[in-house]
Amino acid sequence: MRAWVYDRLSAKASSDHYDPHTGFDWPPALPGDEYWFSPELLSVHGTEYADELSDKQLCTLSRWESVNFYSVQVHHIRDLLVEVMRRVHTPGFEVPSEFFHHLVGEENEHMWFFATFCLKYGGRIYPDDRLRPPCAGLDPALEDFLAFARILVFEQIVGHYNARLAADTRLHPAIRQLNRIRHQDGSRHIAFGARLVRLLWERLAEAGPGEDGRRAAGRCLSEYLRATMASFYSPAAYRDAGLAAGSDLRKRLLDHPARRAAHARVLHETTGFLDRIGVPVTV
Template sequence: MCPQATPPGTTADPTTAGATTAGATTAGATTAGDPDDTEFRALLDRLSDKATADYYNPFTTFDWPTTIPTDALWMSPELLSVHGTEIMDELSPAQLRALSRWESVNFYSLNVHGIRELLIEVTRRIHTPGFELPSTFFHHFVGEENDHMWFFATFCLKYADKIYPDKSVKLPEAPRDPDIENFLVFARILVFEQIVDHYNVHLAADDRLHPTIRHINRLHHQDESRHIAFGCRLVQLLWERLLRGGLDEAARHDLRTYLDRYVAISIGSFYNPAVYRDAGIPSGFALRNRLLAHPARQAAHARVLHKTTGFLRRIGVFDA
């Protein structure tokens, strides 16, 4: 979870406190007159040290079984897209197990596509003006995300013989202003990582699932906890930079609308008609629309998003 911002006049632990003063003019470069970046540096050092201490070789860490039984759960029932609705009660145990299998594969496929996007965006910014300070941590970030993409893709191909294609609706192009573009890139990355981590935590702890599934999610959460701590700090710094630059209300509204749309698209990607088809459930597109509008699913979305929306409200991006 993103840390709370430090109240004015208090002294924060630089490894856990919110970024209210650190590195405020850019995400990393410090020039004459910039606020002190000691807190941000301390966080980056701590996260880099932790990444080094936690390092594992993904190519030797996993003992991939030949198969994962298809008559067992692959996804926690509480995380299925039908959970809490009358539709779940209408499905047979065999259909629910099939749905858990294909929604599991869809989840890892979403990770493959999301990681590909964030790797492109982060590597474009390593060792560029404005990102001097976090660039060392970016190297840890990129290496770990590349490992994640490999083991998620390996799971899909080994046990389902496919990766679901990316069918999400594309967002409009972000504004050309580099400060706004940087903010939106890292805000999207943070939203994506926090949604995924909600699932990782539950799946890693669910002893109804195969050990390989739990292992993948446990390792991913271990790394993502660092990425999220970094992302919260960086997004706040980039937002504060926009505010100091005179971001007007119309521009703020456009940013909120853009991020609202991204959140909706991200949540909608968990309702995949191809998954329903593969699970033997008819009328996948109609079912998707029915589920997305269901009150129980709306409540589930709020639970998945509460850390993200809470953080964006707290720093002033979303309205209270």
């Protein structure tokens, strides 16, 4: 990556810096009779299961799906921080390491934001129940690529939600502000990540990983995309919302054509980018 790119992004990160402990107003409580999550983003949207729920039930579900959404981000950000810190100021990452410090600082603040929201308004952080695809033991260069590709695609996925939530006037201003801050920082992370991932893929191609390496990368990222989307369907959130048979409902929703189509819309930017650089993924 050219030095001027990370210099520009680092300067932007510095100019946009805020103190999360003093720059955010946490209301004592959020209204229980309002949406905490845009109805169109709920995991039941577009299905017959949504039609069976009253507006009050949908509001309740939005509360717990909101808590799950931020819980998922707490867990993903923790993984992100580990991966970045393993590589900061190491051979091959000399140029982007300056921006890594901004990335780590901002993501740590996001994790604090989301954990605070979950504990303050939901009384819990849902546990991490993701199924992790078996992608260990690969070539180190391929592992570097996959680490930052996963970071990028997660930023792109949650960015889709953050932008929608930040603009939804039906939501409490505190919820909109939380997502607006995340989206503002995430936009820089996506710009940075897209350049770094493309560079790492080009390096990998020059090293000649062959067709097996390309397929391994595509397989690992495909599984990651599916697992990430599935994490937004929480049996625990369904139970807290008073919906019966949470695990069975999750399976039925994940298999539902309307939800598969919704996933394709969320992942459109991500799959398009991976296709352009030559990474074969299926979702």
